[in-house]
Amino acid sequence: MVNKVRIATASLAGCFGCHMSLLDIDERLIELVAQIEFDRTPLTDIKQIGSCDVGLIEGGVCNAENVEVLKAFRRHCNILVAVGACAINGGVPAMRNQYSLAECLEEAYLSGSGIDNPQIPSDPELPLLLNQVHPVHDVVWIDYFLPGCPPSADTLFTFLGELLSGQPIQFAYRQIRYD
Amino acid sequence: MNPSFKIDGVTVPFEAGQSIMEAALAAKIYIPHLCHNPEFHPHGSCRLCCVTADGRSVAACTTPALDGMEVANETHEITTQRRLLLKLLFVEGNHVCPACEKSGACQLQAVAYHCGMLAPEFVHFYPRRAVDASHPETIIDFNRCILCELCVRASREYDKKGVFSIGGRGIQAHLMINSASGKLGDSHFSAADKAARVCPVGAILPKHRGYEVPIGKRLYDQESISQVGDVAAHQERDHGE
Known part of the structure; x- marks a missing residue:
């Protein structure tokens, strides 16, 4: 049996839209699943990342936990991919x-509209926010x-297909969009 | 015999006085550019149109075509340099494409698609620039301004108003508005001005409308800018209708 390519995914400061797009590959997922297996990803709910061939990162870096997860991905993944606008330039966050x-914080938790019992959350379990999103x-x-x-699902499918088959990564004009 | 030169091996005829860019546009050969608009005096500032002419790097928009000249345009080296310039432009401003109304019909985006840019990759500046929404019909989002000076030229040369100029130097260079308060609403600017229709990015946008063209039908959604042409020409055509 051929060894499957091991893939991990994470959503940092993102909206899970990129993960939804991965699922949008639809029935072609069956083709993919024959060649890959998942490690840590929201799809498996595995919490700790093991040794992986490919890591897909959605979202930018907005807090201390994002930094920790991202560094763990870099340590464990041979190839690390920034997926989507937020991972690439911080995006909307x-x-x-x-x-x-x-x-x-003041706008969100103290002075914004419709706030009951205004206070800035300080539970020690909450990851600290970074000064800027990166x-x-x-x-x-x-x-x-x-x-x-x-x-797009097409872009992700093209990328994964080319990566798995060892071909140069190339895209059609309509597959590359910044929005 | 009419004079001619070559761009990437293709013979291009020209008339005396034409720039490499003008001759290329007439011959429907695309040379990537941002600050050039055939309606205005060439500016030569964005450097995207730099080609090598007989081995020397020159801006195609400001260099006259010469008989027998050999021009290299879409080579691996030049396209790589263009991608670098584009990446620098992206990290200098705040170009949040998913949240920008001009997205899909933005020339900065379209040229970056054409040149194969996947990501800006450099460290982002995230400059803090306030939006000027003081004018009743037009908004200025300085976050997206790439200092092409097309609005400056349009307002000065065409509208005869001189509403815009560039102030500051180097990384401090920024678009300024000629009014006592520095706000667009206090200037002589009108939404009917030529300057309102020349912005290649989403820095000068009409108010009271938004996201009118669905994704998939926007100017650069289906075809490259090398086929479709500059957004300013399309904005001018829409204005005439």
Whole structure:
């Protein structure tokens, strides 16, 4: 039996849209599943990452836990891929970089509209927010970038297909979009 | 015999006084560009249109075509340099494509698609730039401005108003508005101005409408800018209708 390619995925400061796009591959998933197996991913609910061939990272880096997860992925994955606009440039979450962290927290938890019992959450279990949202390549080396919000299922399928078969990674004009 | 030169081996005729860019446009050969618009004096500032002419790197929009000249345009080296320039433009501003109304019809995006840019890759500046929404009909989002000076040229040369200029130097360079408050709403700008229709990105946008063209039908959704042409020409055509 041929060894399957082991893939891990994570959503950091993202909306899970890129993961939804992965599922949008639809019936072609059956083709893929014959060649791959999942390690840590929200799809398996495995919490700790093991040794992997490919890591797919959705979302930018907005808190201390994101940094930890991202570094663990880099340690365990031979190939690490930034998937989607947020992983690539911070995306919509990085629009908070226009304000200080204090301003964001005050607006969300103290002075915004419709807030009962205003207080800034401080439970020690909550990961600390970073001052700014960063693209993943600010923290670790990234081997491939797949733009899009999200990258289309076609784009993901093309990428994974080419990667698995060892072909050069190439896309048709309509498969590369920044939005 | 009419004078001619070659772009990537293809013979291109030209008339005396034409730039490499003008001759290429007339011959329907695409040279990537952002600050060039055939309606205005060439500016030569974005450097995207740099080609090698007889081995020397020059801006196609400001260099006159010469008989027998050999121009290299879409080579691996030049396209790689163009991708670098585009990446620098992306990280200097705040280009949040998924949240931008111009997305899909943005020339910065389209040229980056054409040149094969997948990601900006450099460290992002995330500059803090406030949006100017003071004008009743037009909004200015400085986060997306790439300093092409097309609005500056349009307002000065065509509208005869001089509403815009570039102030500051180097990384401090920024678009300025000619009014006592520095706000667009206090200037002589009108949404009917030529300057309102030349922005290649989403820095100058009409208010009271948004996301009118569905995804899939936007200017650059199906075909490359090398086939479709500049967004400003399409904005001009829509305005005339």
